[in-house]
Amino acid sequence: MYNIVVCVKAVPDPKQADQIRIDPVTKTLKRSEVPLVLNPLDKNAMEAALHIKETRGAFLTAISMGPPEAGNIVKECLALGADQGILLSDRAFAGADTYATAFTLAKGIEKIGRYDVIFCGMASSDGGTEWVGPQIAAFLGMPVVTMVEELTDTGPESWKVKACIENGYRLMQVKLPSVFTVTRTLNSPRVLSFSGIIKARKKQILCWSARDLGIAEDMVGLSGSPTMVSAMTTRSIRRQVEIINGTSEEKAEMLMQKLADAGLI
Amino acid sequence: MDFTFTEEQEMFRKAAREFAEVKLTPWVAEMEASGKVCDAVVKALAEAEMMAVTIPEEYGGLGLGYMARMIALEEISRISVATAMMLQVFALGIEPIVKFGNDAQKSKYLPGMATGERLSTTAVTEPTGGSDPTGGRTTYRKDGDHYIINGRKCFITNAHIADTLTILAKDEADPKAFTTFLIEKDMPGFKATHEENKIGMRGCNTGELSFEDLRVSKGQIVGAEGKGLRVAMAAIGDVGRGGMVGCAIGLQAACLEASLKFAKERILYGKPISQLQSIQNKLAEMKIDLDAGRLLAYRAAFLQDKGQNASNEFAVAKYFTTEAAQKAAKMAVDIHGGYGCMVEYPVTRYLRDAFVLGPSAGTSDIMKIIVARWVLS
Numbered sequence: 109m110y111n112i113v114v115c116v117k118a119v120p121d122p123k124q125a126d127q128i129r130i131d132p133v134t135k136t137l138k139r140s141e142v143p144l145v146l147n148p149l150d151k152n153a154m155e156a157a158l159h160i161k162e163t164r165g166a167f168l169t170a171i172s173m174g175p176p177e178a179g180n181i182v183k184e185c186l187a188l189g190a191d192q193g194i195l196l197s198d199r200a201f202a203g204a205d206t207y208a209t210a211f212t213l214a215k216g217i218e219k220i221g222r223y224d225v226i227f228c229g230m231a232s233s234d235g236g237t238e239w240v241g242p243q244i245a246a247f248l249g250m251p252v253v254t255m256v257e258e259l260t261d262t263g264p265e266s267w268k269v270k271a272c273i274e275n276g277y278r279l280m281q282v283k284l285p286s287v288f289t290v291t292r293t294l295n296s297p298r299v300l301s302f303s304g305i306i307k308a309r310k311k312q313i314l315c316w317s318a319r320d321l322g323i324a325e326d327m328v329g330l331s332g333s334p335t336m337v338s339a340m341t342t343r344s345i346r347r348q349v350e351i352i353n354g355t356s357e358e359k360a361e362m363l364m365q366k367l368a369d370a371g372l373i
Numbered sequence: 374m375d376f377t378f379t380e381e382q383e384m385f386r387k388a389a390r391e392f393a394e395v396k397l398t399p400w401v402a403e404m405e406a407s408g409k410v411c412d413a414v415v416k417a418l419a420e421a422e423m424m425a426v427t428i429p430e431e432y433g434g435l436g437l438g439y440m441a442r443m444i445a446l447e448e449i450s451r452i453s454v455a456t457a458m459m460l461q462v463f464a465l466g467i468e469p470i471v472k473f474g475n476d477a478q479k480s481k482y483l484p485g486m487a488t489g490e491r492l493s494t495t496a497v498t499e500p501t502g503g504s505d506p507t508g509g510r511t512t513y514r515k516d517g518d519h520y521i522i523n524g525r526k527c528f529i530t531n532a533h534i535a536d537t538l539t540i541l542a543k544d545e546a547d548p549k550a551f552t553t554f555l556i557e558k559d560m561p562g563f564k565a566t567h568e569e570n571k572i573g574m575r576g577c578n579t580g581e582l583s584f585e586d587l588r589v590s591k592g593q594i595v596g597a598e599g600k601g602l603r604v605a606m607a608a609i610g611d612v613g614r615g616g617m618v619g620c621a622i623g624l625q626a627a628c629l630e631a632s633l634k635f636a637k638e639r640i641l642y643g644k645p646i647s648q649l650q651s652i653q654n655k656l657a658e659m660k661i662d663l664d665a666g667r668l669l670a671y672r673a674a675f676l677q678d679k680g681q682n683a684s685n686e687f688a689v690a691k692y693f694t695t696e697a698a699q700k701a702a703k704m705a706v707d708i709h710g711g712y713g714c715m716v717e718y719p720v721t722r723y724l725r726d727a728f729v730l731g732p733s734a735g736t737s738d739i740m741k742i743i744v745a746r747w748v749l750s
Binding site for chain 2: 303
């Protein structure tokens, strides 16, 4: 039986992306103004783990770093079928960049103790850096395969996977334990079920602070983050409309020319 | 007074919303075009355990009660009123067995109903009486330990897809005595006949039933012989009306969402029409009606979960929300202007669905009679 850890993140609901504002002082997203939901690609990561659990047997832990409200998405993972939920929550974790986030998550995973496979969504819908998965692997000294779109052979010692790259794909065989970041083409995530929610009543969410993880507060959160954000702005998108006249051939020709002039083709 | 849902109830809403958006949305257009029940939708409802919500756990259900049911219906109706209507009537067929059935009937029928393998409905309405069930002409007569049923029912939701039906009939020998019987679709003498072609709720089956010397055993009686009106009315009063309320508030929410989206995107006089006061008036009215409707709905469902009779509270909620849904659909179409007449826009469907909500499970006029009787009592 595998021990699988899925790293999940609470992100502002992408359906309400137009409501997200930027704090001009801290240069961070004002996350509290929009409901937090489970990061969409983390649902694919959960689905991959659940599939392994159902077909091969696994103990599945969902882990997240975030404010207490992020406990809801850990609860959601329990309702989806995770056996255990862990929320890494401490005021000291606030303002973390990807480095400090990955460091904190890696410490949490170390504290879990047993892990054969770590799944992450390829990216979060708010930050979108795609760095946290590989950074967790680096902190834990494990191999990582990013942008996994197919698990072709999930043997006990090593896994064969198909992973996306620009203009193609890679077929890789990786020894476990390993980190995999997954794409949306890997699977179709299941939806929450009422009976899953009922079953989650009996499952536990552990809440760990920096002290529980045995790490100094200056190594996490804003003080543990090497990233310096110089500016963050909202892009103004204005539509420009131009009507092209002529025969169909002329219009097509002119459209191609305009797209080429704009550097779009 | 606490107006907040529990964390678990919020999760039920999230689950129902996800289910509706992911599993139902792809089938809405097909249901609209054909007007027929979509097998994939019934299968999806069963897989999501939607039929099991009000069935006790000991019979394979989830035992979640009526607030959870209200939430589920609201979210499903937001995407497909037809599907919510079909689901709400499954529960209408389930309720008489849960409330009045004996152990043998519960063991025989409820587990299959919970999994969705056995679909259900309740049939009361006849050409000569719906809101007045005593006007029905379907009769039964005793024949030893059996009963022979003759008659017909009309406007029955799920008529052609139900495997098990609870029907109301009156004693040939005593026209004041009514009894409810559980019948199965393959019983000789039973037939689902004419299938209706409705303007709205397309994809939800409605039709007629015929009983010709339908022979049933004593074991098929739900509740006591001669006390069938109580069984049928208890199911219709709370579960039937409650279900319609869930359908109505879901539709109200859909109308407001579609209107908000359109009003923010549609540019007129160089600015979105959402900035025009006349449009804002409509949006505000829709929001006020939705909030009021939800409060009425949740109050009644709360009482129902406490084991209290909530049929009067549901009559208030049914009147208000179905009227408000019709008003909201009309305003949504108005906000869309010319686009509101084009079938590509869901508001045209909302308008057609809204007008089917009114007469279903009792017209607004009947609801007023019930409410008046309540305040005068």
